[in-house]
Amino acid sequence: MAYHRHAVCVVIAAKNAEATIRRAIESALREECVAEIVVVDDGSSDATATISGDADDGSGRVQVIELDRNRGPSFARNQAIARSKAPLVAILDADDFFLAGRFKTMLDGDDWDLVADNIVFIDERSTNPAAPDVPVFEAAPRFLDLAGFIEGNISRRGASRGEIGFLKPVIRREFLVRHGLRYDESLRLGEDYDLYVRCLAKGARYKIVHGCGYGAVVRADSLSGKHRTEDLKQLYEADLAILASQRLPANAQAALRRHAEHLRGRYELRRFLDRKADIGLFGAGLKALANPGIMPAVAGGIAADKFEALRRRFGWQAEQPLPRYLLPASTIAQK
Structure with missing residues (x-):
């Protein structure tokens, strides 16, 4: 149709x-x-x-x-x-x-x-x-x-x-x-x-x-490039709600858990940085140490952010120029 x-x-x-x-x-x-x-x-x-x-x-x-x-x-x-x-x-x-x-x-x-x-x-x-x-x-x-x-x-x-x-x-x-x-x-x-x-x-x-x-x-x-720490938490919780309420194929369940953990890591990093801004590095570090489960996300996120800053500073990986396309595609030969 x-x-x-x-x-x-x-x-x-x-x-x-x-x-x-x-x-x-x-x-x-x-x-x-x-x-x-x-x-x-x-x-x-x-x-x-x-x-x-x-x-x-x-x-x-x-x-x-x-x-x-x-x-x-x-x-x-x-x-x-x-x-x-x-x-x-x-x-x-x-x-x-x-x-x-x-x-x-x-x-x-x-x-x-x-x-x-x-x-x-x-x-x-x-x-x-x-x-x-x-x-x-x-x-x-x-x-x-x-x-x-x-x-x-x-x-x-x-x-x-x-x-x-x-x-x-x-x-x-x-x-x-x-x-x-x-x-x-x-x-x-x-x-x-x-x-x-x-x-x-x-x-x-x-x-x-x-x-x-x-x-x-x-x-x-x-x-769309701006969001609050709470926004990340709510999206993470939305993933959990879908996992709890839907019968999903095994591969989809696994993918959704990975996505949820990805969001949780971003949320925990943002929450740590918010606390650092409010109460300083020492106070934020103490709160993070009280919940050891979040430490990999926080430490990994900080390290990745530092590397990203260096990458941009020294041009180790060039940005894709604009315009660019979301999906890779082949052009149709013009007659």
């Missing part, structure tokens, strides 16, 4: 995004299969809501929901999904955009519940970040299973931002409704990862095509 018109709801959670929200909305409006765009202004203190309403092209497809206080991306997205009706849901971050024609072939077929395409990461300082010169890649469709998805979200030191969890799949609304799934509103970090894990645990077919249709703008002040 190919979707052409009135099929997609684009959900944009936005906070203080007046500089980028128009570009995001306009990129969605130019796609003919987009039936509605729901922008949730998540307690902004700028003109995000006004600019969003003004960006409508006269088709009436843009709806703006204003929250009186910041509730986080999970709450905002749940509000948008609940207010919309189109059969497919596409998430778009407020500082990103769709490449023209994103949905034309991406949505073909009935063999998926979630389908994602490649992402191009673009420097915000580019002359025209919204018009990248993107090659035509072979689609090379493949499916992600639960274990593979989880493993693809375990960060590696020195690796560029680009875990599988950053993909922006289109999701069938019917699947979410049938299984009673929505974003976990307690999470302000990893909320997409958590939802996709729970979808896959319910048997979702997650299809990936390698053609590129999503532009992610890399900004030094991006909200």
Whole structure:
């Protein structure tokens, strides 16, 4: 089945995004299969809501929901999904955009519940970040299973931002409704990862095509790059909750435990550094010694951070230049 018109709801959670929200909305409006765009202004203190309403092209497809206080991306997205009706849901971050024609072939077929395409990461300082010169890649469709998805979200030191969890799949609304799934509103970090894990645990077919249709703008002040120590703890606890509540295949259980331990290590390191800032190195060290189980995570994390700082200082490993792509892909030979 190919979707052409009135099929997609684009959900944009936005906070203080007046500089980028128009570009995001306009990129969605130019796609003919987009039936509605729901922008949730998540307690902004700028003109995000006004600019969003003004960006409508006269088709009436843009709806703006204003929250009186910041509730986080999970709450905002749940509000948008609940207010919309189109059969497919596409998430778009407020500082990103769709490449023209994103949905034309991406949505073909009935063999998926979630389908994602490649992402191009673009420097915000580019002359025209919204018009990248993107090659035509072979689609090379493949499916992600639960274990593979989880493993693809375990960060590696020195690796560029680009875990599988950053993909922006289109999701069938019917699947979410049938299984009673929505974003976990307690999470302000990893909320997409958590939802996709729970979808896959319910048997979702997650299809990936390698053609590129999503532009992610890399900004030094991006909200996605900032999180609290408590956010790490809540995401770790979300992993534990899935392990406790779902019957998962053995390989998925093992992968989820590794992911949970990875998060726990990051949390314990951050908590140690918070304590160091509050009560000094000696006091933080004493508290860490009182719980020997956290020492490997703390010591290992500090050592890895020191090495990363040296690596960057001396250029031992060059950063991948922008633009770059999340998924490795082969270009189609042009005739």
